Amino acid sequence: MKRFAQAAQAIAETPSKLDKTGILGAYLRTLPEDDLACAARFFTGNPFAARDQRALALGGRTIVAAAQHMWGFTDADLSATYREHGDLGSALAPFVRPPQTLGLFVEPLTPATLKCRLDEIAAAAGKSAGKKRQLLCESILGACRSADEAKYVVKIMTGDLRIGLREGLVIDGIASAFDAAPGDVRRANMAAGDLGTVAVAAKHGTLSAIRVAYGAPIGFMLASPILFGSEYKELREGRWMVEDKYDGIRAQVHKDGERVRIFSRTLNDVAYSYPEVVRAVGTLEGSCILDGELVAQREGRVLPFRYLQARLQRKDVSEDLLAEVPVAFACFDILAYGDEFLLDEPLLERRARLAEILPSSSQLQLAPWSALEPDGSAEELHAAFEAARARGQEGLMLKRTDSPYLPGKRGKCWLKLKRELSTLDVVVVAVEWGHGKRAKVLSDYTFAVRDRHGKLQTIGKAYSGLTDAEIARLTPWFLEHRLPEHTQRQKARRHEIPVEPNVVLEVAFDIIQQSDLHESGFALRFPRIVRIRDDKPPSEVDTIERVRDIYRRMVDREGGA
Incomplete structure (x- = not known):
């Protein structure tokens, strides 16, 4: 492991992705098979x-x-x-x-x-x-x-490597080591679910022999946000389809013979929490990998996410809970069928294949879609958005009909149109070191609002929204204003560093939900930092009363608790 450590340290010290893959490839090239397979896995963290x-x-x-x-x-x-x-x-x-x-x-x-x-x-x-x-x-x-x-x-x-080396760069490093095409390495990895096996196959030139490994989760293709009310320049090229953006949990379903697995965004198998979905998928013929959303649904209407929370991570789901919070899988993509990977097929063709194999039921549904007219107006798009919200959805998904499926990628072929619920002015009370390229800066901020006595109550954590320059400026300030460890809040995360509550942020969010993760009793869903409020003192951050008011109005709009 001495040489592994030397390579890892060299990779950590260079910001250049090209240099990282070059260092990795040079190291992997020297390894015997047993070390090569293990090292390739280790470099993914x-x-x-x-x-x-x-x-x-x-x-x-x-x-x-x-x-x-x-x-x-x-x-x-x-x-x-x-x-x-x-x-x-x-x-x-x-x-x-x-x-x-x-x-x-x-x-x-x-x-x-x-x-x-x-x-x-x-x-x-x-x-x-x-x-x-x-x-x-x-x-x-x-x-x-x-x-x-x-x-x-x-x-x-x-599992905390922190050298700025994501799986995609490990794939490029393997390709560099053995003169293989990165696309071939990537497809083989998606099939095998094991970069160690793929690295050895690349060394021997046998990548094409690797077949789909059901039960090995594939990275989810992600969507980039698009601002509601903008000029929508992103939609001017290509043909687009429109789908509802569900208020649920993204999931990837693997059916292999009689076995069904359901993988979450963290790539954990959560099938035990959704037995009705497992039964429905089990009726499909053949083997397949499906992408979609788990949603709480009653009488054809999607319920707010807070209902679905009752089903999260439940290993034993009672008949009463199944009746109280019924769950369906809304399927919008197919990644593999039998021994055939479909990732490189255009979305429109994948959708056609999906429609052929997916019989609709109350627990297994084909997500509907419509074509976005090339000369459509912003008003028409907004009308579709409001209709989706009226159906209980978060907003809209916009997808190019010719897009391949790009695992783990957040590009411009898939877009998500949402509208923020509100913003809050909050104060940072704890920080954490970041990951990847932000491993050496404090980029993850836990923040709080005031209760009626002025005491700070945490309500969320955000790590997106600020520029690299802003984070770099704040990091030394936070290090200089750390608080003693004994001042850490009761519900602190393991890696939290308590800091003086002086930095005020404006944070936007989509949903407020009740939660015992934070002292306030609430949590913000999808929080994003809008800006640093240098103009506002910590004594003037928002209160828990305002949080409760926003929550009450949200619940009223959704049709009750």
């Missing part, structure tokens, strides 16, 4: 393949306990380095020491040997599982010979 549903079940406390046993540092020492770096791998790296008994760890740690020990951690079960995981973790950390090696091993174990 995950210990296992995407299609592998196993979890390490290795908490930060176990890693810290193993590190303390190996290297001998105090909790206060770790707190200081964690506040400085913001992730556990970087925080533990300064404490690396050679093991007292070198003979115990004569085998060098490689990607393949690390993967074997991670397999053992994932398999640990029974009463002594916790102790076994810690001992295995100690053996891994004890095999590390440098601070960087330990840092990246811990980052792999925590």
Whole structure:
């Protein structure tokens, strides 16, 4: 893992995507097959393949306990380095020491040997599982010979690599390493659900032999927002279709024979929460991968998202709950059928294929669509938008009819038209280090409103809306105005850094929902930072009374609680 760490550090230190893929490709090219497969997976930030549903079940406390046993540092020492770096791998790296008994760890740690020990951690079960995981973790950390090696091993174990290397760049790195076409590597990865398998196939020139692996989730194609009431210049080229934007949960359904899996945006299998959808999909002939939205629906009308919350992450769904909050899958795309991938087919043709195989039922529905007239007016689009809102939807989706399906991409071929519910002036009370290209800046902000006594109550977290320059300017200010750890709010996230409540933001949002995640009892859905309010003191941020008022008006508009 020494060379893995050297490559990862070099990748982290360059902002150039081209340089990142070049460094990665040069490293991968030198590896034997067993190390190549494991390293390719590790560079995605995950210990296992995407299609592998196993979890390490290795908490930060176990890693810290193993590190303390190996290297001998105090909790206060770790707190200081964690506040400085913001992730556990970087925080533990300064404490690396050679093991007292070198003979115990004569085998060098490689990607393949690390993967074997991670397999053992994932398999640990029974009463002594916790102790076994810690001992295995100690053996891994004890095999590390440098601070960087330990840092990246811990980052792999925590799934928090933070070197600005997304899966797409790993795909480009594999292509660079073995002179393969990036498109061929990407399609093979979508089929296999395992970049390790794909990397080995690229090395041997056998990418075309990889077939669709049902049960391996594919990255979702995403839509870019379009401003309501704008000039809609984006719609002037090409032909477009219009769909309702559902107020539900995006989901990808895999049917392979009799087995049905439902993957969320986080690529977790959530089929157990929606047994009526599983039964409906099970009636389809053949194997397929479908894209759509899970919605709460009664008598043909979509219910507000707050109803669907009662079904989230429920492993045991009672008959009463099934009757109280019935769920349907509104399907708007098909990604594979049998052994055939359809991603490169135009959307209009994918929609035609979908209509051929999808019988409509109360739990499985073909999402309706209409053509956007090329010479249509903004008024007509707004009328369609208002009609969608009247049906209980969030707004409209606008999709180019010739668009291929681009997993994990947010381009201009799919657009979402929504209208913000309102804005609030809030004050930042905690910050977190970002991810990817923002890994070295504080870009994630938890914010609060005032209660009637002036006490700050958190209501949400936002990480979009500000420019890189604004975030870069705020980061040193937040670091200089950190508060002691004991001042952290009761419901703080693990990586939150409490800060002095002085930075006021205006935040826009689409929905307010009741939630126990924040002290206010509410949470903003899809919050976006509109601007920094340098002109407003923290004492003048909005109140919880205004939040309740916006919530009441929203509920009244939706037709009651």
